Amino acid sequence: MTGLLDRAARLGSVGTVNSEPVPAPSGAAEPDDAEVGRRFAAGDEQALALAYERWAGQLHGMAVRAFGPGPDAEDVTQQTFISAWTGRARYRPEQGPLPAWLVGVCRHKIADAWARRDRMRREAEAAVSEAQATPAGGTTPPVDSVVTDRMLVLEELERLGQPQRGIIELAFFADLTHAQISERTGIPLGTVKSHIRRTLERLRTRLEVDGAALPA
Amino acid sequence: MPHCQPEQLALAALHEPLPADDAAHLGSCAECRAEVAGLQRAVGAVAVPEFAEPGPPVAPPASVWAGIAAATGVQAAPGAHAHAAPAAEAPSAPVGATAPVDAGGQVLPLRRSRRPVLLIAAAAVTGAVVGAGAVALVQGDESLEPLTTVALEPLDGEPASGRAEVVVRPDGSRALEVDLDAPAVEDAYYEVWLIEPGIVEMVPLGVLRPGTQTLELPTGLDLAAYPIVDVSVEPLDGDPAHSGVSVARGQLES
Ligand SMILES: [Zn+2]
Numbered sequence: 331m332t333g334l335l336d337r338a339a340r341l342g343s344v345g346t347v348n349s350e351p352v353p354a355p356s357g358a359a360e361p362d363d364a365e366v367g368r369r370f371a372a373g374d375e376q377a378l379a380l381a382y383e384r385w386a387g388q389l390h391g392m393a394v395r396a397f398g399p400g401p402d403a404e405d406v407t408q409q410t411f412i413s414a415w416t417g418r419a420r421y422r423p424e425q426g427p428l429p430a431w432l433v434g435v436c437r438h439k440i441a442d443a444w445a446r447r448d449r450m451r452r453e454a455e456a457a458v459s460e461a462q463a464t465p466a467g468g469t470t471p472p473v474d475s476v477v478t479d480r481m482l483v484l485e486e487l488e489r490l491g492q493p494q495r496g497i498i499e500l501a502f503f504a505d506l507t508h509a510q511i512s513e514r515t516g517i518p519l520g521t522v523k524s525h526i527r528r529t530l531e532r533l534r535t536r537l538e539v540d541g542a543a544l545p546a
Numbered sequence: 547m548p549h550c551q552p553e554q555l556a557l558a559a560l561h562e563p564l565p566a567d568d569a570a571h572l573g574s575c576a577e578c579r580a581e582v583a584g585l586q587r588a589v590g591a592v593a594v595p596e597f598a599e600p601g602p603p604v605a606p607p608a609s610v611w612a613g614i615a616a617a618t619g620v621q622a623a624p625g626a627h628a629h630a631a632p633a634a635e636a637p638s639a640p641v642g643a644t645a646p647v648d649a650g651g652q653v654l655p656l657r658r659s660r661r662p663v664l665l666i667a668a669a670a671v672t673g674a675v676v677g678a679g680a681v682a683l684v685q686g687d688e689s690l691e692p693l694t695t696v697a698l699e700p701l702d703g704e705p706a707s708g709r710a711e712v713v714v715r716p717d718g719s720r721a722l723e724v725d726l727d728a729p730a731v732e733d734a735y736y737e738v739w740l741i742e743p744g745i746v747e748m749v750p751l752g753v754l755r756p757g758t759q760t761l762e763l764p765t766g767l768d769l770a771a772y773p774i775v776d777v778s779v780e781p782l783d784g785d786p787a788h789s790g791v792s793v794a795r796g797q798l799e800s
Binding site (some may be wrong): 482 | 556593599605611619623768
């Protein structure tokens, strides 16, 4: 019986839309994105549901672009929200909109998944070379240094304040030139350039200290 | 000639074109090139297409929220705000939490919020009257001959299969005749959906029993826009959204 009631409710909804094709304006009680961000940071559970409702599609789109549709992408999307929620103390609403921050978390989760794959690949290769007992060199295959670098850079980006983080993210991920970034943000050209320089230096230092040594 | 400004080298590391004199110097100065290469290591690590700003959205399946709710213990559910209508008693349990997502079957991406689905449906309704797909489909208006027949193939080895036919009655109304060969399910029921190729928007057609039955097609619905005939298993949980568990599917040709 529940099923039939469900069906009636559904057909009723479609009928309502049918007779009223103009979408009704969303209710005044609907919080705007900034409000959702503030409530999210404050630990309001409803804000997590709202954030999911508004941005899960975008984030899942990113995950699917990286891994194709299926369990890997779904895991990335799921982990993004779980991690964002448990780590919400790191989100500061005054530093930028919540969806942008969620996208950053999603990049981390994609990089995590790549690192796991790299580890599995090395384990598999090590098993093979052990089995074959290759005379040339039976050592464990090296960590893919790009995989490690990627994690370190994303981590370091999280530590950047604004506007440095926004500027470098526009350069890295939106593929904007410094002139376009200046135009987009209203920050003077010279300031944009010096922030870019200092941020790239900071990232280089981080990689030199914590990253894999590169072949000379 | 002096070395390039540090800022210019940073821009070079980001692959921005440099002014001609800087570019010429860079071409002849190993020291500046080494500086660019050093700065470029971080750029190369993250400047990958996978990290680019989000592109087109893809709705995750219900199981994704179920996992989030389970891991965080959050009781709120997405879509509750979209259900301000009287009929929709907002469920207190997370949406989809009880869906038998582990019971096998194909988990398909679903939009969590019902509202966008309805808006798209409205667009389809208003556009379909003159839509090419609709015109093509309604040509055989005078008979009960099926306009199109589609085999419903089992998904992931599910024991469900069948056939669906779009028929047009003399008064122009359309219906979907479905012949479903599947076992009875306990505490659940089968439901038929028409889904658009992106598997995001969908129109529920109703509850289905194993055997043959006829389901009304909404007037004006553009079948060319919703060509996938999907049979799902829905738990008796009061959640009107697709459970994410599909057992058989076919695609209408128009
Ligand atoms: Zn030089």
